[in-house]
Each structure stands twice: as structure tokens, then as C-alpha cells.
Amino acid sequence: MRFIDNPFQCPVTRTMSIIGGKWKPIILNCIGDKTIRFGKLNQLMPAISNKVLSKELKDLESLGLINRLESDELPQRVEYNLTDAGISLMPVLVEVANWGNSHFAKQIESKL
Structure with missing residues (x-):
């Protein structure tokens, strides 16, 4: 990966600015391919x-x-599902989950 003068031109930075944080990836994963209340x-x-x-x-x-x-x-029911953009993120989240289940991640976690 080459270094970029403006970090917001970096695709990793761009992606993490959208789905980063504690809850967004978990919410997207919980919704998955279904409609959920x-x-x-x-x-x-x-x-x-x-x-x-x-x-x-x-x-x-x-x-x-x-x-x-x-x-x-009535009473009003509110449900959520993924858009096409949200669906396109699912393979990324699957890979993040796979890495989180890896031996490497477990070794690193034990050091925290």
C-alpha cells in the first residue's frame, strides 16, 4: 500500500470513517440478509x-x-433492512469476523 498525502483519500480510511466505531459493524451484521425490528x-x-x-x-x-x-x-411497527450499499459491505464484515476468530486475533486479544 502506498502512502497518500491526504489520509481521507486512502480507501481504508474512507471505509473505516463510514463503518467504524463500536456499534455500526455489529448492527449491520445483526441485520444481515433479513428485515428486523x-x-x-x-x-x-x-x-x-x-x-x-x-x-x-x-x-x-x-x-x-x-x-x-x-x-x-397501529401500533406502528418499524423494521430495518440493508440497502444495496449495505449488502455490498457484508463480505467485508464476514472477513473481519473470520480474522476475529483466527488464532492471531486470539493471541493479540490475550495481550490486551
């Missing part, structure tokens, strides 16, 4: 607060990585 996402990630989950979902929607689907029925 807010409550179910909250169950899958018990360590995240409702407020933070709501904010992260809004961020992902504004980035164009997820769709927010509101029902017309």
Missing part, C-alpha cells in the same frame, strides 16, 4: 442502550446503508 436488534445486542441504538440506526440510514420501513398499522 428495533426490539429484536435490541435483544441481539443487550449491551447497547435504546438511545445509542436509535442514533446508530439513524446514522446508518443517513449513510444509505440501511432502510427504515414504517408500517401503517
Whole structure:
């Protein structure tokens, strides 16, 4: 990889600025190839607060990585699914997960 004068021209920096952080990759992974309700996402990630989950979902929607689907029925049901851009990230997240399961990652984690 060659060094670039402007770090935001680096494709790794660009990608991490979009999907980086503690929760965005986990949320994208939890949604995966299905349509999922807010409550179910909250169950899958018990360590995240409702407020933070709501904010992260809004961020992902504004980035164009997820769709927010509101029902017309009462009580209103809100569901989320991945956009084409979000779906295109899934192979990247799978590879990140594979590396996280690797012997190397486990060795590094033991040093933390």
C-alpha cells in the first residue's frame, strides 16, 4: 500500500470513517440478509442502550446503508433492512469476523 498525502483519500480510511466505531459493524451484521425490528436488534445486542441504538440506526440510514420501513398499522411497527450499499459491505464484515476468530486475533486479544 502506498502512502497518500491526504489520509481521507486512502480507501481504508474512507471505509473505516463510514463503518467504524463500536456499534455500526455489529448492527449491520445483526441485520444481515433479513428485515428486523428495533426490539429484536435490541435483544441481539443487550449491551447497547435504546438511545445509542436509535442514533446508530439513524446514522446508518443517513449513510444509505440501511432502510427504515414504517408500517401503517397501529401500533406502528418499524423494521430495518440493508440497502444495496449495505449488502455490498457484508463480505467485508464476514472477513473481519473470520480474522476475529483466527488464532492471531486470539493471541493479540490475550495481550490486551
